[in-house]
Amino acid sequence: MRDLTTLNVQELEAFFNSFDTVLSDIDGVLWNVLHSIPGATDAISSLKKINKRVILVTNNTIRTTSTLYKELKDAGFDIEENSLVTPALAMVSYLRKHNITDKKIYVIGMTPLKDLLRQAGFEIVDIPAGRIEESIQTLVALTTVDDEDVGVVIADADVNRNYVKLQKAVTFLQRKDVVFLSGATDEKLSLGKGYILLGPGYFLKILEDMTGRKAVALAKPSANLNDYVVDEFKIKDLSRVLFVGDSIAEDMGFAASCGYKKLLVLSGLAKKSALEKWEFPEEYKPDFYVDSLKSVHDLIVRVLETKVTTTKK
């Protein structure tokens, strides 16, 4: 673990020559939910200027990919719509790859995920949202009736998830042939400026504990997501990929299980103190860390300027 800004120019050149593709997380790296991260747009442009392919990988399914793309463009990021990776895209790909296309899907998730699944031709089972009568009879009537046509349960982030939705998922998951997929498993979500949200991981854990099932996770840090990334972007040499993220557990964990190089930014979830008092598996340790992507931009400028100066001499 080295502070990237302490490298000399030769070491920096070696670092920037050590990868062709940058996989970057979005929240906490490019922006925080409540504010932008200065210098992040410049960093993405600089990485592209030195011929790095940039792919963005987020666990966040609160927006459709087209909305996310538009918001990134509006914020000034030089990226392509087809270089976005979300658990929703990976789920569609997983279901198709495993020929699970004729079963109904019960989704604990938000509208963008459901819309994407519908657009991909899947039939979604929804249950009425909202307040129910406070009686066990009503709860039982609403949640314990199975539907044999449901062959997939998806558990993802959902700001409207509630007792009834979770209980209904438990009913479907009693059948062992029901495929169980999950999106993000984060237990904490950082909004920046000290705001922390209860993440979807805790709710997923309820379903897994209740049913004795383990979901196939299609979000970081699960390597299942990487199967999608490698297929979709035809990545040949995983060691020539740099993963940039702000979460040690999700991002560095994902990069470690995929064999990617790791750069941790301290502009989101992870704080410098976590590096000083390491409480994660050894293999999650980033190769390098920086305060924010702004440093990456500044370092690329430095390397390029040195090259120009050397050439002029």
Ligand SMILES: [Mg+2]
């Ligand atoms: Mg993040």
